[in-house]
Structures are given as structure tokens and as C-alpha cells.
Amino acid sequence: MAVTKLFNLLALTSLALFASTSLTTPANALSAVGHNQHLSRQGAHEGIARRSKRDNSKRCKQRPTSLAQADAAKTTSIAAAPTTSAAPPPPPPAKTTASPSSTPTPPSGGNGKGKIGIAWNGGNDPSLGNLISDNTGYVYTWSPWAPSNKFGLDFIPMLWGSKQLSDFDSLVNPGYASQLLFINEPDEPTQSTMAPGDAATLWKQQFQNRAGEGYDLWSPAVTSSTRGEDWMDQFLAACDDCSISHMALHFYDTNPQNLIDYVTHWHSKYGRNIVITEFACENFGGGAQATMDQVWSFYQTVMPWLMSQDYVTAVFPFGFLEDMANVNPDNQLMKGGQLTDLGKYIVYGPY
Numbered sequence: 575m576a577v578t579k580l581f582n583l584l585a586l587t588s589l590a591l592f593a594s595t596s597l598t599t600p601a602n603a604l605s606a607v608g609h610n611q612h613l614s615r616q617g618a619h620e621g622i623a624r625r626s627k628r629d630n631s632k633r634c635k636q637r638p639t640s641l642a643q644a645d646a647a648k649t650t651s652i653a654a655a656p657t658t659s660a661a662p663p664p665p666p667p668a669k670t671t672a673s674p675s676s677t678p679t680p681p682s683g684g685n686g687k688g689k690i691g692i693a694w695n696g697g698n699d700p701s702l703g704n705l706i707s708d709n710t711g712y713v714y715t716w717s718p719w720a721p722s723n724k725f726g727l728d729f730i731p732m733l734w735g736s737k738q739l740s741d742f743d744s745l746v747n748p749g750y751a752s753q754l755l756f757i758n759e760p761d762e763p764t765q766s767t768m769a770p771g772d773a774a775t776l777w778k779q780q781f782q783n784r785a786g787e788g789y790d791l792w793s794p795a796v797t798s799s800t801r802g803e804d805w806m807d808q809f810l811a812a813c814d815d816c817s818i819s820h821m822a823l824h825f826y827d828t829n830p831q832n833l834i835d836y837v838t839h840w841h842s843k844y845g846r847n848i849v850i851t852e853f854a855c856e857n858f859g860g861g862a863q864a865t866m867d868q869v870w871s872f873y874q875t876v877m878p879w880l881m882s883q884d885y886v887t888a889v890f891p892f893g894f895l896e897d898m899a900n901v902n903p904d905n906q907l908m909k910g911g912q913l914t915d916l917g918k919y920i921v922y923g924p925y
Contacts, residue, residue, distance in 0.1 A: 687711040687728070689881060690921060691890035693852060698722040701911030705894055707921045712888050714755060714851070718745045730792070733780060734758045735766030742780065748787040755792045755822060755851065756781060761805035762797050770808035777816055785817040795822035795851045798836060810844075820887065821846045825853040826901075828864045830875035837886065847885050854892040854905045869904040873916065878925040891920055 691712035692705055702713070703725045713721065714730040718741050721729070732755040733742045746754065759765035760773055768776070773794060781791050794809060796802030802824075810816075821844050825833050833853065841848050855864050855872035864872065873891075880886050893907035894917070907917030 689886070689888055691730070691849075691851070691888045692727065692894045693890040693892060694721065694894060696721075696896070699911070701908070704912055705908060705917070705921060709921060709923060712753075712890070714890070716758065718742045720751075728752060730755050732756075732758070733776075735760075735768070736776065739780070746784070752788065753790045753792060753820075754781060754784060756794045758795055759797050759802075759824065760794050760809075761799070761802045770805055771812045773809050774812035774816070777813055782816055790819040791817055792820045792822045792849055792851075793818050793846075795824050798823070798825045798827070803840075806844075818846060820849045823848060823850045823853075825850060826856040826858055826892075828855050828857045828868065828872065830855075830872045833876050834879055837880075837883075841885050847887050848883075849888040849890075850880070850886070851888075851890045852892045853889070854901050856892075856901045856905065863902045864904065866904045869902065870916065870919075873920065877920065877923075881925045893917065893920075 688707070688709035688711040690707075690710045691714065692702065692710060694702060694713050694715050696702060698721050700723065702721055702723070706725050706727070711728060712730055713724060713727040714732055715721070716732055716734050717738060718731040718733065720731070729751050730753050731742070731746050731751050733739070735757055756777060757766040757768060757773060760768040760770075785791055794806070796805050806821075810818075821840055823837065823840060825836055827833060837848055837850070853876075855869045857863050880889050891905075891907060892901060893905045895906070896909070898906050905916070906914055907920055908914060913921060
């Protein structure tokens with residue numbers, strides 16, 4: 575009897591050890607889930623631009639080379655976690671969070687020329703045409719590849735990073751576009767990742783001569799962290815004779831006044847026109863995300879200000895995407911190929 579009990583005890587112990595070993599999820603399998611929202615955002619942003627190129631290349635005879643990609647950007651961004659307030663500010667009482675009472679009939683094409691830009695990863699999807707109004711003027715794809723139908727928008731080819739050089743060289747010729755956007759968040763290790771001196775050399779090789787071909791040249795788009803501005807200072811020191819027409823910014827925060835202060839600072843410091851190629855009401859600092867009311871308040875505060883500044887010539891909200899890449903989904907401006915209520919406000923106003 576004693577031997578039988580001992581045998582049963584050993585069998586149960588072995589079964590428990592087997593179950594524990596087989597069913598326990600390894601710690602590293604969960605480490606990327608919800609641990610660092612910012613890093614998850616970065617990885618998703620790379621997929622944004624890869625998809626943009628993939629969707630376009632399916633419809634082009636010339637096969638593009640492999641594309642490292644962003645974002646924004648959504649996504650982005652996208653940026654190293656910017657300094658954010660501990661909690662989003664409450665919405666001003668004077669603002670309404672209701673969607674517009676009616677949506678105007680979309681015109682046949684963009685370019686009045688409106689300041690609103692579409693940061694787009696939908697390839698040749700015709701739903702781009704659902705995002706057009708007299709306020710929209712631009713589209714870019716985190717790549718040099720244009721949508722087959724731009725619906726009257728000015729396309730901004732982008733040299734996202736060094737891995738796009740072959741595509742960029744083959745596509746960007748005189749007359750292809752009128753503005754060019756330089757590298758994406760070179761100060762961020764998960765993005766184009768380039769030293770300021772190397773970026774200045776690349777600019778002189780790939781961008782500077784195109785100023786003589788009729789292109790306006792937009793700066794690298796750095797993160798809104800302090801290291802982004804430090805990187806830009808070093809880049810400009812190494813590229814002091816470069817023909818930069820616009821400073822390209824990214825901004826992610828939940829406080830609208832921080833965006834206003836940031837844009838004002840960059841214009842005052844660098845003395846050039848500003849384009850914001852990614853921005854959203856997003857907290858990458860690990861604190862609380864904004865509620866839908868606070869997201870509305872953010873845009874209803876920053877959009878009138880941005881639209882009224884002559885030196886801000888184009889703004890690209892991160893949200894004209896079916897997949898928000900870990901940015902607060904309340905920022906989404908389109909869904910199922912149609913504008914959301916927030917998207918209608920961005921595209922139609924009133925501001």
C-alpha cells in the first residue's frame with residue numbers, strides 16, 4: 575500500500591511539472607504587449623510606409639526595391655517620447671465636441687490651395703477621393719511613390735531614409751512634383767536613424783541640386799523631443815549652405831498649447847516657413863490618453879491657430895489611416911474609406 579501511494583504521488587508531481595512547463599507563457603512573449611506604447615507605435619509606423627509602397631508597386635510596371643519605413647503617422651510617427659502633461663487638459667467650455675451638423679458635398683478635387691495635407695498609406699485606393707475639400711492641398715506617402723489618382727492634391731515625394739535611394743532617384747525627376755520632403759525622424763533609432771553630418775552629405779548629394787530643378791526642399795522631420803532639436807542644430811551647422819525652404823515638424827502631445835508653443839519656437843528660432851508632417855493628440859509618455867472630448871478640444875484649439883498663421887503652409891494630421899498604429903484611435907479621421915466626424919471637421923471646418 576505504501577509503495578502504491580508513493581507511486582501515485584510521484585505521478586501527480588510529474589504531471590504538475592509538465593503542465594506548469596507547457597502552459598506557462600514565456601515572459602518575453604508578453605514583454606512587447608502594452609509595455610512600451612511608443613516602441614509599439616514605431617514598429618507599426620514602419621508598416622505604414624511599407625504598405626504604401628506595396629500597394630503602389632502592384633500597379634506599376636517598374637518593381638520598386640525593398641523599402642524601410644516609418645511614423646506616421648501615422649506614426650509618425652514615430653518620435654522619441656515627447657514631454658507631455660501628466661493628463662490632458664479639460665476641454666474649453668466654449669468649444670463644442672459635436673460633429674458638424676452637415677457635411678458639404680465634396681468638390682471634384684483639392685487645391686485651392688488648402689493647408690490640409692493627407693498623410694496617406696492607402697496606395698492607389700480611390701477612397702483618397704473621399705477626403706478632399708477646398709481645404710485640402712497636399713498628399714504624401716512616406717515614400718517617393720505617388721497615388722495613381724491624386725484628386726488634384728500636390729504630391730510631396732519623400733526620401734524616407736537611405737534605403738529608398740534607388741526608388742527616389744528613379745522617380746524624382748524635373749516636373750514629377752514641386753516639393754520634396756527629406757528623411758523621417760533621423761534622431762529616432764527605430765526610424766531613418768542618421769547622424770546629422772551624414773544627413774547633410776546625403777542632402778548635398780540628393781536634394782541640393784533639385785532646388786535648381788524647381789523644387790521647394792523641406793527639411794528632415796525630426797521628433798518633438800529635445801534631441802530632435804539638437805539633431806537639427808547639428809544638421810544645419812553641417813548644411814549651412816543648403817537650400818531649405820521649410821522646416822518639417824512632427825508633434826505628439828495631448829496639450830494643444832504645447833503644439834502652439836512648439837511651432838512658434840521653431841519659426842522664431844530658424845526663421846523659415848513651417849510644415850507639420852505628422853501630429854496628433856497622443857501621449858507617448860506613459861500617462862493617460864485624452865478622451866474623445868479632449869481630442870476634439872485639442873483639434874478645435876490648434877486648427878484655427880494653425881490655419882491663421884501665414885508661416886504655417888501645410889499641416890498633416892496623423893489620422894487619415896485605417897490602422898492608427900497604436901496612436902489613440904480617437905484621432906482617427908477616416909474609417910471604412912469615409913471620413914469620421916472628426917475627419918469631417920479637419921477637412922471641412924469651420925475653424
